[in-house]
Amino acid sequence: MRKIIDLILFILIVTAFVFPVPGASNLNSQEDLKPNKSTAAEDEKKEEKLPEQETLKEETGEKTSEETVEKEEPIKEEGPIVSYLIEAQLLTNIRKLMGTETLSWRNTSQHPVDHLRFHLYYNAFRNLKTTFMQEAKYYKKHKSKEAQKKLKFGEIKIKEIRQIGGGQLTENYRFVSPDDNNPEDRTVMELKLEEPVPPGQILRLKIEFVLTIPQIFSRTGAEGDYFFMGQWFPKIGVLQSNGQWHCHQFHYNSEFFADYGTYRVWLSVPETFVVGATGNLINTEKDADNTITYLFEEKNIHDFAWTASPDFTKITETVQLNGSREAITIELLLSPGHGAAKHRYLNAMKFAMDFFARNIFPYPYKKITVVDPPLRGIKSAGMEYPTLITAGYIDMLPGSIKLTELVTIHEFGHEYWYGIIGSDEFREAWLDEGVNSFFELEIVDEYFKDSYSLLDLPFLKANDWEARRTAYAYLQPVDPVAQYSWEFLDRFHYGSNVYSKAAIFLRTLKNLIGKDRMYDFFKYYAEKYKFKHPSTADFIEAFNTFMNEDFSWAFDQFIKGEKGLDHAVHSLESVKIAAKPDVYKNEVVFVRKEGYFPVEWLITLENGKEIRSVWRTREKWKKIVTRDPAPIKHAVIDPLYKVPLDRNFLNNSKVYKPTTSGFKRLSAKIGFFFQNLLGFLVF
């Protein structure tokens, strides 16, 4: 009997090696696993038929991925924590997606794991009572029942969960809401395992799911025949070293966090659709039922997004970056009527890629896809996913409103601070958004060096950094930058802290330590945490180590604390000394109204003499008393505006004799604008 069993096992093992399929280490065998296809007309029927076909497949002896994976791949001690094989079939006419996910997950903790947690992000859009919708206050925007009826909700339904090499787990899941106990929220699923997974061991699951694709409330969904698919598949949370799950609900003010892994995704769509996705296109196969199956694959990524529309025009260009061995392909998916945006996107992309190659390291993947959403899908604009970004363009806006370039540069920057350096966007979003916004400012300063980088309209001109600083300056000092994204006072305080204050803080630090050193630090930090998950503590530790100086005072105040910064000239006085007719006693008092940061000060005398120094000590005020042959003309703190973190520039100087020609000019321009407006208004 034993011999017979051994023989059967031997045959099975040999068979597995001779017919390798997806999921095994050999990646050349995608033809062996073909997802089910359907025509658009048959979509609705096939939704129900799919499980039957799966059964038929097994009965006829075709090899499915999980069988081979189960039998061939040994349990590894190293390698990616997660590996996803996903087959997805988009049923465009009924806005549904049928999916099968084969997940391999390795327990990297020192604790046996008896349950898993998954993100089911799509359930954020299942009704107005979910945590996402409540935080977004959609119920306010859609008060009436009629308005609510018009909303196209979406959801993800789990059809089946099976442990490969184990049993059915479909009955073992429940929804949990670890952040707010909202019983209506189903964005986190907890799955009880039959047996705990020991440390270092790999667990394999097969999950079948069905998506109902919503309208695009935020980042994902469909509008007409434009589909943007983000956060669409069951995604396992991150197991922390203490054995606890890092798996938060989908919040309005937060983005995402996941382990790095390998993704192989088969996407079946009607053949008229143009597809763009994370990763590299490995194979395309046309099917008899007017659909095409695309296979995309990438390693060292932590998410997978894709888009499909029959209206996209695909434009590809290659760039050879400094220090990169291979050319990188930029794939631009342009919406109809956006021809004028082509060069705006491509030029901004090339510039940003070159900037990062020069100052950090070259983009390490082979391809980057830039999605240009149509107007109706604008709510999916301005978002980042590994090797795929969505930018934004509105044809009717003039080119002097430079949002297209800004968004493109910003989103590409995320490929570094979210994609390659896996910052935690749930808990410490500033490590991605803040650092990335800092780089956005640096890049657009170079890119638009001869013009304004945000608005260059005849009556309104502004640089990007000015807009960021203004957003920060309007903050109430009630939230630290580094805190959970959904715990900010409101969306404005989330955005203005995490993006703007953090970026302006880093810009101020850069001005203190010098641009080259700052860029060198980021290069060091990025190399150190490439494909890892740094925390705020790691960032500060890296900064202090690199600078060989303790800058905790700065991070404690402005990142970990809620403080802002405000310097001022409190008073100035020049008194002629009676005994000495040509000598004045000059006195200036500088104050720190809020926060501490080293700052330059300058006193200029009427005879042109300048007295300047840097105020490094931490006292709240500083009195400078001098005896000079001339009285004071003006006193300024931060004369070159090197401390943009100062939230009020108006109190940074005092003069004896006001020179207001700048105000006259500005008032003249405003007055002229008003005069024209009146002229147009009536006559």
Place this chain on the structure above:
Amino acid sequence: MKGLKAFLKGVGLKNVRPTVYAWFFNFFFSLFIYLGYYWVFAGAAGKTRIAADVAGEIGIFTFLADISQNSGTSLSLLFSLAIMAAVLFFLVSIFVSGGIYSVLVGDERTTFSNLIASSVENFFSMLKIFLVNILNWVAALIIPGILLFLFLKIESLSLNETALQIFTYIWTAITLPVFAFAVAIYDLSRIFKLKEDKNVFYSLKKAIAFVFSNKLNLVAVFLMYAVSLLVLFLIYAIFNHFLEDLLYVFFLFMIYQGFILVRYFLKVVVMRAEIQLTEITG
């Protein structure tokens, strides 16, 4: 052709005083914006060095943002005053344009005393014409309004960018002439009221009939007006690009007033052309 001739003829007539008269009231109502903003700025930051840095080390955007954050009350007060000034100017423009039309229609000497006297004399009849013409404006809004409503109602169209672009062009092509005709009806009802001194509804009716029987001539007049304004705007854009920040504030201010004067000159030319047309075409 008649419209073109009327416009060109209007350019050569004595338009300086009516132009200055119209400009003066516009300037008067704008003056407090010039001064008001200056006072707010000087009050908030007059004793600082920031005025010297505006548009230099820091941009106007940052300056205005800091001012509005730190002197927000004064700025919002100024904004409210500006709205009140605009409303008041609305009434004053009825007074002023009535005077100019009256002098031009009566072929009187274009002296300031005549312009003021005519404005006073005709204010109430012009106000009535304005009120009656609300019907005209409502009618003018109906077609573009319905088009816009229908377009926005059909979501598949309004969210389709190509459709939106095509609609915008078509809508503009329809709306601009409709509004030009509405302006012409308002102008001509004032002219007929001054010429014939009859009931305001009669004037409006006659103006409508006149506009519909002289469509092409009026289109020519308004086209000439639009082209002239466009040329003026291009000159301003060039000035703005190359010279604006180099000139002393005084010269800058004077040039601004020059632009406004030319705008009113062109409006007076249009007024003359409309009167000419009523005389040529009977």
